[in-house]
Amino acid sequence: MLDTARRYREGKTSPTQEVEALIERIGKDTLNAFVTLDRQGALTSAARAGIAIGQGNDDPLMGIPIAVKDNICTQGIRTTCSSDILKRFIPTYDAHVIERLKARGAVILGKTNLDEFAMGSTTTTSAFGPTRNPWDETRTPGGSSGGSAAAVAAGLCTAALGSDTGGSVRQPASFCGITGLKPTYGTVSRYGLVAFASSLDQIGPMGRTARDVAMVYDAVKGHDRRDSTSVPGPYPATELSGLDLRGVRIGVPGVFFTQGLAHDVEREVRQGIERFRDLGAAIVEVDLAHIRYGIAVYYLIAPAEASSNLARYDGVRYGERFGDEKDLFAMYSETRARGFGSEVKRRIMLGTYALSAGYYDAYYRKASQVRTLIVEDFRKAFTRCDIIAGPTVPITAFGLAEKVDDPLSLYLLDIYTIPANLAGLPAISIPCGFGDDGMPVGLQLMAPAFQDDVILRAGIAFQDSTHFHEVRP
Amino acid sequence: MVLRMHIISYMVVRSACIDAEGEPVKITEEQVVYVSMLARLKLEPHDLGSFRQELSTILEYMGMLEEVNTEGVEPTFHAHSLTNALRDDVVESSQSRDDALFNAPKVIDGNIAVPRVIE
Numbered sequence: 001m002l003d004t005a006r007r008y009r010e011g012k013t014s015p016t017q018e019v020e021a022l023i024e025r026i027g028k029d030t031l032n033a034f035v036t037l038d039r040q041g042a043l044t045s046a047a048r049a050g051i052a053i054g055q056g057n058d059d060p061l062m063g064i065p066i067a068v069k070d071n072i073c074t075q076g077i078r079t080t081c082s083s084d085i086l087k088r089f090i091p092t093y094d095a096h097v098i099e100r101l102k103a104r105g106a107v108i109l110g111k112t113n114l115d116e117f118a119m120g121s122t123t124t125t126s127a128f129g130p131t132r133n134p135w136d137e138t139r140t141p142g143g144s145s146g147g148s149a150a151a152v153a154a155g156l157c158t159a160a161l162g163s164d165t166g167g168s169v170r171q172p173a174s175f176c177g178i179t180g181l182k183p184t185y186g187t188v189s190r191y192g193l194v195a196f197a198s199s200l201d202q203i204g205p206m207g208r209t210a211r212d213v214a215m216v217y218d219a220v221k222g223h224d225r226r227d228s229t230s231v232p233g234p235y236p237a238t239e240l241s242g243l244d245l246r247g248v249r250i251g252v253p254g255v256f257f258t259q260g261l262a263h264d265v266e267r268e269v270r271q272g273i274e275r276f277r278d279l280g281a282a283i284v285e286v287d288l289a290h291i292r293y294g295i296a297v298y299y300l301i302a303p304a305e306a307s308s309n310l311a312r313y314d315g316v317r318y319g320e321r322f323g324d325e326k327d328l329f330a331m332y333s334e335t336r337a338r339g340f341g342s343e344v345k346r347r348i349m350l351g352t353y354a355l356s357a358g359y360y361d362a363y364y365r366k367a368s369q370v371r372t373l374i375v376e377d378f379r380k381a382f383t384r385c386d387i388i389a390g391p392t393v394p395i396t397a398f399g400l401a402e403k404v405d406d407p408l409s410l411y412l413l414d415i416y417t418i419p420a421n422l423a424g425l426p427a428i429s430i431p432c433g434f435g436d437d438g439m440p441v442g443l444q445l446m447a448p449a450f451q452d453d454v455i456l457r458a459g460i461a462f463q464d465s466t467h468f469h470e471v472r473p
Numbered sequence: 474m475v476l477r478m479h480i481i482s483y484m485v486v487r488s489a490c491i492d493a494e495g496e497p498v499k500i501t502e503e504q505v506v507y508v509s510m511l512a513r514l515k516l517e518p519h520d521l522g523s524f525r526q527e528l529s530t531i532l533e534y535m536g537m538l539e540e541v542n543t544e545g546v547e548p549t550f551h552a553h554s555l556t557n558a559l560r561d562d563v564v565e566s567s568q569s570r571d572d573a574l575f576n577a578p579k580v581i582d583g584n585i586a587v588p589r590v591i592e
Contacts, residue, residue, distance in 0.1 A: 346524070
């Protein structure tokens, strides 16, 4: 990003030239990374940015082309959540993060594909078809922010926004060999983010480097009173220098390296952790005793919140309407049956069941109590270390053709990413190597709440001494 | 790869089955129908069996939570314990009526039209 900003100032290229080139490439793209391209809007703001740069504007975000996950509202540009029920929904306002990016002069190129309503980890549940992984087009880019990850990895944009409820920024970042941050809960306003599970959802930046991600994070973070969970601050700018790792304690939970972790992913991640040791960090073992319950906790809490949040799609105020014009109940249930895909329905059913009378205590309340124990595990672990490191995903990206017949198998892949959402912690995935199949492997770093800068700068230090982030598909 | 995922799922599900106390969770077709009614989700006949089976498998996995002692543990509903965020009680403009109606599937005379609810 800084490179592009410099080339703009040196007159080697202009925002208009960059955006025109990208639009042409996206037009020929076979990845299906974008749901909607905003040609006119992007060219208009690129032209405006070019003038500002000519007048001496030195904001590094000015004229930078950014792609936005299609569950973040953009005024006048349809926002579909990759769902049939919202395929004609055109927001009348911008999300807070979009206002922020526009205020900085960034160019919004278009909207990227996702698993329907961000529920999934493959970008195959999209009503607009699956997105492909630029490293191997027969494989999934991961998800749910698969369109944003693929677009960044393929160079179809400079950076992107995703959203992360249980790993939806970090997992596709890992599968596509890019960097993705799930910020501390409450530091990026959710105003204008289509709600999935409100106590877990967080918008996160994705880019080729931790520096790019830090710059986009700085642009979109901050207090916004339209999100009642927005943290008042302060919000100091992130230093873009690598963290001095001498004396920094990196905790490695043994539980992250047990059952189910592919041997090649383990090898690359362990080498990545060794790199931190070389940079001066002390590696310590930490215990996260309740992490093994994370998936069970998450797949009760997230569907429960989703079943409530998605009640709004009833064919009345927005979205598609189907069915009987005489019978309200029939109209509701027909609209939702035809408008939602199968994974969304499954989660609504699961969540409704978990919240229903007689089951609330056994499932939702119980899960919320175990969530407390997970939060406490982290609190204890962070008395012994400054950063927790481990794999982002247990495996590398798998084939789109591989049929996964039972949904639980896919849910289990979220084992390493879910805990940060449950505890509201910042977590980043950075490229740390390649598996035996040549696909990228991600290393995840987590820190105590509000220490996003620590993991961002640890990522910068790592990338200043490695080249994994520079390898292109 | 699918094999790898199945090994993960097998190991975790098996441990859940062994560790969980009491009977494995079973959800009946009647419960599926009841929940779909609560969720306002019309089910096709073939949905019934697949939802019953998938939800049973998932809930059986959730059974592992029973082994955790949560006595006296307060539930966490939010990551940070923020209290209500209130603004000053001052009149402000908000979305215009046209904007609010812009995406509504059916509008009559500036109102959202829905099927009759009162006989």
